[in-house]
Amino acid sequence: MNAIKFLFAAYIATWVIHSFYLGTLVRRFARLRRELRELGKGT
Amino acid sequence: MKRLFPILSVVTAILLAYALYLALVVAPTDAQQGDVYRIIYYHVPSAWTAFVLFFINFIASIQYLVSRKPPAVSAAKWIVIAIGVLGAIAVYLPPVRAQIPAGMKPSAVALTVLLIPAFYLLIGWLFPGDRLDVLAVTTAEVGVVFCTIVLVTGPIWARPVWGIWWATGDIRLTSTLVLWLIYVSYLVLRRFSNSAQTQMLAAALAVFGALDVPLVYLSIWFFRTQHPQPVIGGGGSMDPRMLHVLGFSWLAFLCFAFLVCWSRFRLELLQREVERAHAMESLVGAADSAKASLPLSRSAR
Numbered sequence: 001m002n003a004i005k006f007l008f009a010a011y012i013a014t015w016v017i018h019s020f021y022l023g024t025l026v027r028r029f030a031r032l033r034r035e036l037r038e039l040g041k042g043t
Numbered sequence: 044m045k046r047l048f049p050i051l052s053v054v055t056a057i058l059l060a061y062a063l064y065l066a067l068v069v070a071p072t073d074a075q076q077g078d079v080y081r082i083i084y085y086h087v088p089s090a091w092t093a094f095v096l097f098f099i100n101f102i103a104s105i106q107y108l109v110s111r112k113p114p115a116v117s118a119a120k121w122i123v124i125a126i127g128v129l130g131a132i133a134v135y136l137p138p139v140r141a142q143i144p145a146g147m148k149p150s151a152v153a154l155t156v157l158l159i160p161a162f163y164l165l166i167g168w169l170f171p172g173d174r175l176d177v178l179a180v181t182t183a184e185v186g187v188v189f190c191t192i193v194l195v196t197g198p199i200w201a202r203p204v205w206g207i208w209w210a211t212g213d214i215r216l217t218s219t220l221v222l223w224l225i226y227v228s229y230l231v232l233r234r235f236s237n238s239a240q241t242q243m244l245a246a247a248l249a250v251f252g253a254l255d256v257p258l259v260y261l262s263i264w265f266f267r268t269q270h271p272q273p274v275i276g277g278g279g280s281m282d283p284r285m286l287h288v289l290g291f292s293w294l295a296f297l298c299f300a301f302l303v304c305w306s307r308f309r310l311e312l313l314q315r316e317v318e319r320a321h322a323m324e325s326l327v328g329a330a331d332s333a334k335a336s337l338p339l340s341r342s343a344r
Binding site: 003004006007009010011013014017018021022025028029032033035036039040 | 063077078079081082085086089188191192195196199200202203204299303306307310313314316317320321324
């Protein structure tokens with residue numbers, strides 16, 4: 001059965017989903033840290 | 044703790060790389076499916092990891108609900124211990140034993156039932172107070188990510204093996220999709236509701252949502268489905284080398300999930316800190332404007 005492309009598609013899809021989620025975590029961290037810094041300056 | 048995270052990250056990266064090597068190179072090729080079966084080394088560990096995360100979410104949600112009423116905390120602890128002990132004993136009673144699917148060992152079922160109170164006590168001890176809610180939202184979100192991978196890799200495997208992407212009406216597939224939808228709605232509720240009751244409502248939804256997990260897991264034991272029947276502990280046979288790779292892959296994914304949960308947990312704590320800071324700023328602002336208006340009102344008098 002020549003279905004190797006499906007195997008690679010599944011593995012790549014897994015890491016694309018994980019990378020996307022980790023990317024959102026990094027972005028949210030950066031936004032919250034910036035917000036906290038700005039709040040610290042304001043008070 | 045700050046040093047532990049990078050060390051664990053390196054260890055997890057090595058484990059994941061080695062798991063990939065085992066899955067693609069060391070595991071033998073399946074006689075019927077060929078190489079495409081190797082998708083199970085990502086699909087199955089992702090499913091098991093999602094189940095573990097949803098189970099933790101379930102325990103944390105119950106504890107969070109119980110913790111709102113302090114007199115119930117101690118009673119709930121003893122009820123859970125009683126359920127665990129009596130459940131483990133009940134497994135060996137002939138009428139209950141007869142209901143256990145063929146191939147599923149009663150000792151494994153009893154151990155699983157006993158693990159419930161152990162997990163309950165451990166989580167309550169490690170995550171006191173509002174941290175239970177932080178843990179619940181963390182495990183739900185990371186669980187949804189792993190469940191998404193299950194729902195994506197499953198059809199990619201099914202297309203070359205079954206000839207179709209999705210078997211409509213299949214109980215395992217449908218219940219997994221329902222499970223995913225329940226936890227997505229849980230996250231949507233938490234994201235977009237600003238009510239004071241949001242955390243309680245989300246915890247209640249999580250308790251009901253978790254009831255779908257045993258249905259998903261046991262569906263292939265109790266029903267004939269398009270989805271393959273259980274090969275681990277289900278009377279099926281699997282090459283020991285394949286089992287070894289599957290176990291190792293799960294270990295690697297569990298470590299990865301732990302790290303992601305750790306990051307998400309810290310993010311949630313930071314989020315709450317920012318919300319507190321915003322609330323404090325609003326209070327200070329309100330107090331300042333009240334002070335500023337005070338002399339005016341006096342002079343007006």
